[in-house]
Structure formats: structure tokens, C-alpha cells
Amino acid sequence: MIIQQVLDRMQITELNAMQKEVLERYDAQQDFILHSPTGSGKTLAFSLLLGQKLSPEKEGVQALILVPTRELALQIEQVIRKVHQGYKVTCCYGGNDTKVERNKLREAPAILIGTPGRVMYHLERLTIRPETINTLILDEFDKSLEFGFQGQMIYIIERLQNLSQRILTSATMMTEIPEFTGIGQHVTVNHLHHAEAAPKLTIKKVVAPAQNKLKALFKLICKNGPKKTIIFCNHREAADHISELLEDREIIHDLFHGGLEQSDRELALLKFRNNSNRILITTDLAARGLDIPEVDTIIHYQLPPKEDAFIHRNGRTARMQASGEVFIIVKPEDSYPYLVEDYEEEVLDRDDYPLPPNSPYATLYITGGKKDKINKIDVVGFLLNLPDIKKENVGLIEIKEKESYVAVERHLAIQIIKEANLQKIKGRKVKVGRT
Template structure:
């Protein structure tokens, strides 16, 4: 396995101790359970052993990764593709076109990633042969159980007759692992208390009267400024309400929760990733498994009821040894057993200048992978036809039937006008600001 080359493609100098331990523990198809905090690099910890198991001379799906959420599936796929292994990978998840997924499975990928419900659907439809699968990963297994996927996972595991290795990851301690997993003489790695991979967090309390919380949040955002920030609420309704009130105050933001359509959720994350917006208001759905890089600040607008949720939220910042700030908006009377009573209090009432608009805006393009369009095509289109400089074109994401590109905000109007008279790869396309 060309480990050095894969790490170079990922922009990583070396593995952390947890990843090195996982790679060693998983030798010779040994079952193993990995317990490690959110943000510690678990994805790579299981992808490298998976990759070591893949045989370029064999056909069919060789490894299956089951995840609790579609966003996590997409993140793992992105990491695997960035490694440039030459093995085919496919993702299957609810909200995605089943026909497209079935077509992608005709020429079976070596690695298949998906949510339990959708993978079970494809198995029942006979869209891929489970007999060729020798490696199974149950990523964020505790979350999958919490989401009620036990029956689907049990069914899937029962079909994997050629299974040789099971890898299970979790960000919380698990007293008992269900029998259907079928672990055999597994090795267990527990890094949950490992200080070397714990994030470097600075906690601050922001005291507020209940009726003034949204105003307090406004001042806090003005204080944080133009840094990528996650604002956590306990309920979807709170996310929508706060989002609307912040918009009325002139604060640019995106929302993310389970009650939104899949397309809306993906668009919100996309804008957050590419820098079109620096604020994402969300429920605990975003606490784990999402591809959200370099989050500088976490804001608990509403604190969670249990410590595990608090830990996972905070794990979205200070990832991979960086520093991060965690703000707790609380009333004077609120008290949580998992909070350190020595957390300093900060007054943000003097901050009132709204952060400037981000330098990038996201454009929607009405073609994607199924139209044989890729990132290189879009870069060329933006530079040659849109007359943009290279530094004025940001992150590009190409979906099955659409694409999104971040471009310099101050060039949006003239760029749309220039592109309106041109075709992309000989095809007339619709291009507009992504709403």
C-alpha cells in the first residue's frame, strides 16, 4: 500500500497515534472496535485498513461502509477520492435518485458507502452481490443505533456470507455491542480519554435574560466577526426562528436540520464549506460526521440536555489539534452538571457592527456529472467565458445533475451577464445565484 503517496494527496504529513494504532490493529483481517472523539480522524483510521484489503484483480463490491447519515457518506467518499487510489467508490443514501445509484452499481465499485436503509433497498432489489464483500465498517455505530437502524443493519450483515473483517467506530463508549454485528476476537482501541487528541478549547459564558437571547446572539456574532461559526439549537423550530430573526437583523446565515429537504441541506453545507456564508444554524444533526472544515467557533444558543451531545458539538471545532472557541449563551439560573463552574463570563453587549459580506458567492449551474461535466470544465468556463482571474474562482462541487461554484462576490453580476451568451461543453445551461 502506497501510504506515503495517499497521505501526500490528502495533505497530511503523518498519521496520528490513533490512526497508527488502528492500521496495526486491523492487520490480517482482524475485527476491531475504535472509540475515539469526534474530529480525531476516524475516517482515515478505517479507510486505510479498508484500502489495504482491496484487490485490484477482483470484481464486485469488496468493502461496505454503513453510516447513519447521508452527509457522512459523502464526506467519506470525498476523502477516499482525494487519496487517488484508482479504486471505484459509490455512495447510496436516502433522498438520492435510486436509478442513478442502481446504474452506478452495474459496474460494481470496490468500495460502497451508504446509509443502512438505502443499502438494504439495493440488496433486496438485487442491485449488487453481497457475496464478494469481505470487509464491513460500521462508522458512528452508536449513532446508527440511536437513529433506529438496527433492523436494517442486522439484515445487511446477515447477507454478507463472505465477510472476513468487521470494523466498528464510535465517538462514545459502548457498554454492549449487539450480537448481529458478529465480532470475533476483536481488538478494542479506546482513545476517548486520550489527551493528545483532545481539542484545545476555550470556553466562555455569555449571560443573558431569556427574552434577550436573540439580541445577545446578535452581539456575539458581531464580536466573533467573519469566522466560520456553528450555532447549535435543540430543536428544528428554534433553528428556523433564529435564522429568520438574524436575517431580519442583516446577518447572513444558513440553516441545517432534519426537517429540511435533502437538496436544501446539501446547499446549506456547500455554501458553508465554500465560504459563501460563515454562519450555520443547526441542530445536533451537524454535531457529527459532516465535512465542515476549519470551524473557528461553536455557539450553544441552547445547551443540550446530556454531556455526550455537548462533547460532540464542541468536537466540530479545534479539529486535528487546532484551537477553537466555545460560547455558552445562558441565563443566570441555568446549571448543567457537565459544565465546569469556573468557565469565565464575557460581556458582548458593546459589539454591534455586522460582519462584512463574505468575499465569495455561490452560483448554481444546471449540469453535472451525468452531463459529462467536471470541475476542470467549470474552471475553464469561468475563466475563459466569464473572464474571471484564477483567484476569483473558489471551491467547485459537481453533483449528478447540477454544479455549484464559488466566485468573487463583487464579480457576480457581470459574470452572469457574460456567461449568459455562452454554452458549456456545447450545451446551453442555466446559471444563477444559488438560493
């Protein structure tokens, strides 16, 4: 594997200091533990290590990557596919169609990414042969423990009798590694407190009594204007309540929490990535492990009880040495031991802040995807063949198994739907609509 080719495919110029140290200190004869903050590039780091373990001549699953959430599994799948072209990669997770997964596993992938419960399901039904797996990666291991997956992980690891290496990553410092992981003699790389990894954050507070918190949030959203913003709540009900307020004011936004269907959650993240919406209201489900680049602002509508959660939420902005701003909305009587007293107060002294502008893009779906051999170039060509559509009118494109999603300039969305519907891509008629 040539690193420069990987960098080109990932569209980055060079590895960061953590990734370089991981490659320098890696020893194929020892286990490996990586402590590094959220957003620091851990996925690419361990993906590069896998390149030293995979063999195109071996049959069966060679590497198993266990992760705590479906969204993280899907994100890792995207990175792994770019890094390890030519190897079959399969992703399995709760909420996905088990029949589809079983069919994919009939021809075993070289790399399997999955959540503990779903991987355990496949092991129990012998759709995964554990004896071929020689590398285990426990990604965001601390989060897996927090989510209560210890029992499933023990079940899985006990069945991996032919492991030659275990790699564990964590965004928090773990003073003790549980015995069930089987981690033995190991190399540790710790970048949690490196200056270059520390986010460049500006933290401000908004003080509002309980009955005025929602009003203060609304003012803050309006004052922030077009900034890309994640609003964190502790509970789904609060997130839903904020969404209702923004819906009433016709402010474009999306919800992301565990009470939503998996397809709705994935679509919310997709639209946030491609700038079809600039406001995402969420719970701590989005605090870790998600690849959401270029977030300008984090708003804590409700503060978490623990400092770790506060840090991980803030890690959604100021990623990879960028800068970002954080707002905490607190009641006058609130007291949190992890907050400092001298945060600058954000003054919201107007009642007439203009509503934030609409996002520049709208997301359209196309009824065709990877199963139909459709790729991004096909979608671009399809759109550019329509009257008056130019390359600069088209934003990010994501191709899924059965459908494709494309961001187009918002003012052109209706025109494109009218002209594109029932036209052909690769000789196949497709439907085009708005998400």
C-alpha cells in the same frame, strides 16, 4: 497503495498518531474496533485499511460501509474516491432517487457506502449481491444505535455470510459491543483520551434571561464579526426562529436541519465550506460526522440534555489540534450537571456592535457536472476565459453529478453570471446562476 500518494491527494503532510497506530496494529485476520473523537481522521484511517482488502480482480461489492446519516455517506465517498482511485464507489441513502441508485448498482461498485434503511432496501430487491461482500465497516456505530437503526443493521448483517473482517468505529467509548455486529476476536485502538486528540477549546458563558436570549445571541454574532460560526439548537423551530431574525437584519447565513430537503442541506454545507456563508444554524444533525473544516466558534443557543452531545457539538471546532472557542447561552436559573461553574463570562455591554461583514464569496451553479465529463480544471478554464476574471477571484469548486458549484468573489458574482450564461464548457452550452 503508496501512502505518500494518498497524502498528496488529500493535501496533508503526514498521518496523525491515531492513523499511524491503526496501520501499525491492524491485523487482517482479526476484526478491528477504533474509538476516536469526532474530527480526528477516522475516515482516512479505515480507508487506508481497505487498501489491504480490495482486489481489482474481484467482481461485485467487496466492502460495505454503513453510516447513520446521508451527509456522512457523501463525505466518506469523497475521501474514498481520493484514496482508492481506480475502484468504483457508489453512495446510497434515503432521500436519493432509488431509480438512479439501481442503475448505478447494475454494474456493482467495489465499495458501497450507505445508510442502513437504503442498503436494506437494495438488499430486499436484490440490487446488491451480499455474497460478494467480504468487509463490513460500521462507521459512527454509536450514532447509528442512537438513531434507532439496530433493526436494519441486524437485517443487513445477517445476510452478509461471507465476511472475513468487520471494522467498527465510534466517537464514544462503548463498554459492550452488541452481539448482532458479529465482532469476534479483535484489535482495539482507543484514542478518546489522548492528549493530542483533545481539542484546544476556550469555553465562555453568556447569561441572559429567557426573554433576552435571542437578543444576546444577536449581540454575540455581531461581536464575533467575521468568525466562522455554528449555532446549535435543540429544535428545528428554534433554528428557524434565529434564521428569521438574521434574515430581517440581512445577515448572510444558512440553515441545516432534518426538516429541510436533502438538496438544501447539502447546499448549505457546501456554502459553509467554501466561505459563501460564515454562519450555520443547525440542530444536532451537524454535531457528528460532517467534514466542516476551520470552524472558529461554536454557540450553544440551547444546551443539549446529555454531555455526549455537548462534547460532539464542540468537536466541530478545534479539529485536528487546532484551537477554537465555544459560547454557551444560559438562563440564570439553568443547571446542567456536565457544566463547570467557573467558565469565564462573556460580557456583551454594547447595543451598537456593527453587523458582521458579508462573507467574501458567493456560490454560483453551473448546469453541468460529472455526467457531462466536466471537472474542476474545466470550470477554472471557463471562468478565466471571461473578461477581467483572474485565478485569485475563484474559490472552492465542487463537481456534482449534474451540476457544478463554484465560489467566486462576491463583488464579481453578477458580472460573471451575465458574461458566462450560455457560454460553452466542452462544447456544451451551460447556464450559470446564483444559488
